[in-house]
Amino acid sequence: MDISESPLAEAGRRFFSPENAKTWIGLLRPGYHLREQQAGEPLVAYLGGEPMLPGDAEWPVWEGHGPLSFVAAFDCEEVPPGQLDIPLPEAGMLLFFYFNGVGEDAVQYLDPESIRGGTRVIYVPETSDDVAPRKTPEGLEPFPRVMLTGELIATAPDNENAALVAAFGDPSGDPAADDDYTEYPTVGDADGDGFYDALTTFRRDHSPHHRVGGHSLPKAGSVEKEAAHAMFPGDDAAAKQARRELLKDLVMLIQIDSDARAAMEWGDTGRLYWLIRRQDLEAREFDKATFTWQSE
Template identity: 30%
Template sequence: MADLTAAIRAMARNGIRLRFGGQPDTGVGASRFGGVPDVPAEFVWPVFETATYDDDDVRPRPLAFLAQFNCACLAPLDTDGLLPKEGVLSFFYELGSQRWGFDPADRGCARVFWFPETDALSPASPPEDLPAEYCLPAMGMALAAEASYPGAEDFYAGREDEIGDWEPYWEARAMLGIEDPDNRSCLLGWPDLIQGSFFRECELTDRGLYLGGLCPDLSPEEAQAERDAVQNWQLLFQLDTVEADGFQLMFGDCGRVYFCIRKEDLAARRFDRAWLILQCG
């Protein structure tokens, strides 16, 4: 058990815990959930061509604005120095279809923007065809750094020969005092998994493979990329059910959405290459 707890400690990543509610900071570039994004003058509101659960018509639909984060305020909490130290990170998702991310055709259902110059931003006006229920109410947020640890599937990824009874792993987590809350939204760190490890899904779907059925035959290069996915991909933003002040936003049945990005793309600030996964019970 001592070796197992040491191995878990060694895989710790820094994360930033998010709690939503209360009055938002309305200053330009301030971190907040919902409301309207602060964007540069040339910003074009993202759309995604899709039907929805309520409308079979396939047409371009505006993405909903989820949240924005002031990078300068995040910097003291981002102890691993992964995020930009200036500007604003903004997250969007098409809520009418709530795509899952296992289909290459899902590309564009979610978008991440980094606006480096906060002084050049101003509040955007949502498109007229964005349904009112997808114009999310503005809320404040509390942020705190916390240690984050992998779930069992991510812990054993790449060493499947060690997988047996997972009970010792969860016992070791409990010994370390690692909590597993029912609801957690965060930036960075490890994802809280609902339906198993999904970094391989990010890797293969991003390569154009459809994963909504039987696992496709993989080339040697694809198989190696799948094995390396847990080491090569990084959680960027995990958004759980948001419930505050009489408002609720839920993904599927008590699910979560996860914005993920390759570490090399994060380092190069290629946020347009982020990929979204939805999981629910």
């Protein structure tokens, strides 16, 4: 896929100055959009149902709360190698679990203890033995199975994305600051309506927004900054510096949207996001992945 030929790049060329359009296109990142599989299309991922696990793998449990719900899995071998800008495994399956509790038992936005216990990423290498469907633990209702295929798309940074703020925001500001925000640099476009219409149309055409890699699509503020808070909470100088450094390395592994077909409703039409340091992904240290979720 040539990002420079994507609808998002074309929107930049149409509504930004030539210099800003070039910068904008440089900020776009490839993502792998997961959509419902049609006849004759390859199976890339699936939502819900019974996960495929090795015989010696235990179903993930949050101690003191209960078993996690299986959310999604995708086949790394089906994602075109070298087409994403994150170092995914070339083969094997990645499975994602989430404690779908309510009230005090729900996974919280920025509670590190909850994130460590209430979510899990399991990597099943292609060499694993005795891999078979695993029955959902008693008392836990599985989500309905939805089969997904995929396609490469361009993805855009949101208004609070540190790279976007650094490119188009106040030069004296801190792009990593929690509340730093910048408008897209439209020109000759009243209130940016034409650009936002193009952005909205592109996003509508790729909904639900299940995605591997690329920029996250937030519901309520920067996903990356929320995830950085989960890893380095606190308002002291050391925590802020740690988050600033982390944002340079943190990449989105997968986002799972609310999806009526799978009876998945994360808050009010919310999304789940798993993120990881680039070097941890390359080392296959998926236990170091972090998580956040957002809803409107």
